[in-house]
Amino acid sequence: xxxxxxxxxxxxxxxxxxxxxxxxxxxxxxxxxxxxxxxxxxxxxxxxxxxxxxxxxxxxxxxxxxxxxxxxxxxxxxxxxxxxxxxxxxxxxxxxxxxxxxxxxxxxxxxxxxxxxxxxxxxxxxxxxxxxxxxxxxxxxxxxxxxxxxxxxxxxxxxxxxxxxxxxxxxxxxxxxxxxxxxxxxxxxxxxxxxxxxxxxxxxxxxxxxxxxxxxxxxxxxxxxxxxxxxxxxxxxxxxxxxxxxxxxxxxxxxxxxxxxxxxxxxxxxxxxxxxxxxxxxxx
Amino acid sequence: xxxxxxxxxxxxxxxxxxxxxxxxxxxxxxxxxxxxxxxxxxxxxxxxxxxxxxxxxxxxxxxxxxxxxxxxxxxxxxxxxxxxxxxxxxxxxxxxxxxxxxxxxxxxxxxxxxxxxxxxxxxxxxxxxxxxxxxxxxxxxxxxxxxxxxxxxxxxxxxxxxxxxxxxxxxxxxxxxxxxxxxxxxxxxxxxxxxxxxxxxxxxxxxxxxxxxxxxxxxxxxxxxxxxxxxxxxxxxxxxxxxxxxxxxxxxxxxxxxxxxxxxxxxxxxxxxxxxxxxxxxxxxxxxxxxxxxxxxxxxxxxxxxxxxxxxxxxxxxxxxxxxxxxxxxxxxxxxxxxxxxxxxxxxxxxxxxxxxxxxxxxxxxxxxxxxxxxxxxxxxxxxxxxxxxxxxxxxxxxxxxxxxxxxxxxxxxxxxxxxxxx
Numbered sequence: 001x002x003x004x005x006x007x008x009x010x011x012x013x014x015x016x017x018x019x020x021x022x023x024x025x026x027x028x029x030x031x032x033x034x035x036x037x038x039x040x041x042x043x044x045x046x047x048x049x050x051x052x053x054x055x056x057x058x059x060x061x062x063x064x065x066x067x068x069x070x071x072x073x074x075x076x077x078x079x080x081x082x083x084x085x086x087x088x089x090x091x092x093x094x095x096x097x098x099x100x101x102x103x104x105x106x107x108x109x110x111x112x113x114x115x116x117x118x119x120x121x122x123x124x125x126x127x128x129x130x131x132x133x134x135x136x137x138x139x140x141x142x143x144x145x146x147x148x149x150x151x152x153x154x155x156x157x158x159x160x161x162x163x164x165x166x167x168x169x170x171x172x173x174x175x176x177x178x179x180x181x182x183x184x185x186x187x188x189x190x191x192x193x194x195x196x197x198x199x200x201x202x203x204x205x206x207x208x209x210x211x212x213x214x215x216x217x218x219x220x221x222x223x224x225x226x227x228x229x230x231x232x233x234x235x236x237x238x239x240x241x242x243x244x245x246x247x248x249x250x251x252x253x254x255x256x257x258x259x260x261x262x263x264x265x266x267x268x269x270x271x272x273x274x275x276x277x278x279x280x281x282x283x284x
Numbered sequence: 285x286x287x288x289x290x291x292x293x294x295x296x297x298x299x300x301x302x303x304x305x306x307x308x309x310x311x312x313x314x315x316x317x318x319x320x321x322x323x324x325x326x327x328x329x330x331x332x333x334x335x336x337x338x339x340x341x342x343x344x345x346x347x348x349x350x351x352x353x354x355x356x357x358x359x360x361x362x363x364x365x366x367x368x369x370x371x372x373x374x375x376x377x378x379x380x381x382x383x384x385x386x387x388x389x390x391x392x393x394x395x396x397x398x399x400x401x402x403x404x405x406x407x408x409x410x411x412x413x414x415x416x417x418x419x420x421x422x423x424x425x426x427x428x429x430x431x432x433x434x435x436x437x438x439x440x441x442x443x444x445x446x447x448x449x450x451x452x453x454x455x456x457x458x459x460x461x462x463x464x465x466x467x468x469x470x471x472x473x474x475x476x477x478x479x480x481x482x483x484x485x486x487x488x489x490x491x492x493x494x495x496x497x498x499x500x501x502x503x504x505x506x507x508x509x510x511x512x513x514x515x516x517x518x519x520x521x522x523x524x525x526x527x528x529x530x531x532x533x534x535x536x537x538x539x540x541x542x543x544x545x546x547x548x549x550x551x552x553x554x555x556x557x558x559x560x561x562x563x564x565x566x567x568x569x570x571x572x573x574x575x576x577x578x579x580x581x582x583x584x585x586x587x588x589x590x591x592x593x594x595x596x597x598x599x600x601x602x603x604x605x606x607x608x609x610x611x612x613x614x615x616x617x618x619x620x621x622x623x624x625x626x627x628x629x630x631x632x633x634x635x636x637x638x639x640x641x642x643x644x645x646x647x648x649x650x651x652x653x654x655x656x657x658x659x660x661x662x663x664x665x666x667x668x669x670x671x672x673x674x675x676x677x678x679x680x681x682x683x684x685x686x687x688x689x690x691x692x693x694x695x696x697x698x699x700x701x702x703x704x705x706x707x
Contacts, residue, residue, distance in 0.1 A: 006386075006388065006637070007386040007388055008387060008388055008389055008390070009376075009387040010379065010384060010385070010386050010387070011373065011374075011376060011384065011385040011386075011387070012377070012379075012380070012383075012384045012385075013379060013380055013381060013382060013383070028419070029417075030416050030420075030421050030422040031416035031417060033422075034412055034413050034416045034422075035413075038402055038405060038409075038413060041404075041405065041409070042402060042404045042405070045404045045445075046404060054636070114377070115377060116377065116393075117393060117417055117418065118375055118376035118393070119417055120379055120417065161638070175337065192315070195654070208688060226693075278378075278379050278534075280378055281378050282300060282301075282378055
């Protein structure tokens with residue numbers, strides 16, 4: 001008699017091990033859109049310089065990196081002008097690390113709202129990763145202006161690699177996936193162990209040094225190279241650079257490995273998040 | 285048969301685990317593991333076992349309910365009876381431990397209005413955000429936008445950031461969004477406690493409208509008048525079980541009768557911790573008639589408030605509220621315990637005389653509060669303190685007169701043979 005077709009919603013104890021809530025996410029796509037819009041407008045309204053910050057931060061970092069790592073430490077930039085080399089790396093890294101740090105705060109920052117109303121929780125981290133794109137594209141635009149300036153002045157001989165640029169959307173998607181996955185894992189664990197929150201800033205900084213941001217992969221000695229290659233963000237950054245400055249390590253199998261790892265980390269994150277999300281509300 | 289039900293709850297249980305398991309630091313967990321291994325190594329298992337045991341509490345026990353489409357169901361019960369837990373499960377915020385809930389139609393909850401309001405965004409932007417959080421699509425909100433703004437009564441400020449709104453305005457805006465959500469099933473938890481009387485009336489009216497259009501409402505409130513006036517069915521919950529399930533008026537009567545059982549003359553508050561550790565501790569509240577043996581409308585009442593304080597030379601204030609059973613605040617007094625310079629640590633006993641011929645026949649609740657000159661809260665009575673006012677002994681007023689107050693009104697009448705104007 002109580003055929004499940006008669007009911008729109010059945011709430012049970014059953015906790016499916018892996019559930020993306022895909023239908024739910026589609027149903028709440030307007031909410032996703034509004035969250036993204038909120039993040040962007042709030043950023044506008046709360047800061048004096050507004051979106052100018054998006055330019056100031058990579059600009060100053062680039063100058064600083066060029067001075068310290070190129071001029072003082074004499075680290076090679078593969079013959080590319082250091083400004084372009086560092087800026088391309090910083091922009092990609094900024095997006096990736098923002099994905100990790102913003103999504104990792106999902107549960108602790110939204111405990112209040114999660115305790116009062118239901119919507120698919122994954123919407124929040126997905127919206128963070130999406131709203132981060134606005135900053136990323138603005139910075140990418142800024143990069144192209146600087147790139148054009150250098151080309152115009154003629155003191156650079158580099159080319160954009162159009163073959164790689166075509167794959168940029170996929171590359172960005174993979175970056176978001178990996179950042180989201182890591183962020184979800186941290187968010188899930190840090191809902192129980194709050195001290196992990198202190199580690200995030202420090203951890204992402206360490207991860208940056210373990211990724212080819214301030215140095216090209218090509219100058220790493222062979223005996224250390226494999227350690228860097230195991231880092232799934234390495235091929236992404238290298239490919240990103242290859243597109244923007246025409247220099248970067250390219251290996252088909254390495255890319256396959258990196259894609260596989262990104263999905264693996266993403267799914268691990270989703271599973272952990274789904275599991276924690278249920279019990280989390282009862283314990284706050 | 286099942287087609288008419290909007291919600292069917294079967295064998296629903298919810299278990300909460302008490303104690304410090306929620307937030308841990310990695311270090312403390314690691315040290316627990318370390319201790320565990322240590323104790324295993326040295327065969328001292330018994331030493332740590334008790335501290336690791338967790339206390340479990342059943343917030344809901346074996347709830348079976350069928351709620352028909354179009355019903356307005358009131359959920360009543362004292363604090364901790366499980367009302368809010370039930371609503372939380374229905375709105376999918378938390379999952380049941382055992383049992384199932386089947387729901388037909390879209391369900392939306394108003395567990396606390398204004399959820400997700402962002403202070404930096406304008407009222408209009410927040411309508412969209414709040415609507416989407418509650419599950420509305422953008423088109424739906426666009427269609428209803430004018431009505432929502434109109435109903436909220438804050439149309440002048442709709443393009444102002446919500447951070448400049450008063451709390452009343454926020455609530456009105458939030459309720460308006462929810463009221464136009466038009467779900468098939470609406471869950472409401474104590475929203476009407478805020479907002480002015482006019483708006484409360486508007487809300488109750490809107491809820492009636494919603495139900496008349498064939499929707500189902502589940503409504504948690506301590507406001508018995510509201511339950512009686514808008515619900516057609518009410519469920520009394522007590523310690524996680526359904527105690528009574530009938531039409532609203534009967535259920536409210538049942539609930540109020542049940543709550544009369546714990547009326548006492550003296551309430552003592554024992555704390556596990558040592559009295560002398562706390563800044564202020566309420567020891568006892570005693571309620572006695574000023575004249576005679578029982579409190580009646582004209583006897584007057586003497587309240588005795590006993591407390592212990594470890595503070596010295598601080599402006600300690602005490603305050604007490606007298607509320608009706610329905611939760612209407614009748615009196616709220618706020619007085620200094622003594623001159624700040626005279627305050628010494630030790631026990632204080634305050635006798636308060638509440639005049640006769642003011643409170644009408646009925647059961648009243650009292651809340652006692654201590655604080656430092658209106659800023660720091662030192663403690664208040666969390667347990668329910670109730671007292672009953674009986675009809676006066678003289679024959680004049682054996683039956684309860686209408687109204688909240690029963691005043692002794694001085695009056696005199698004169699008699700004339702002719703109309704005064706004609707004189």
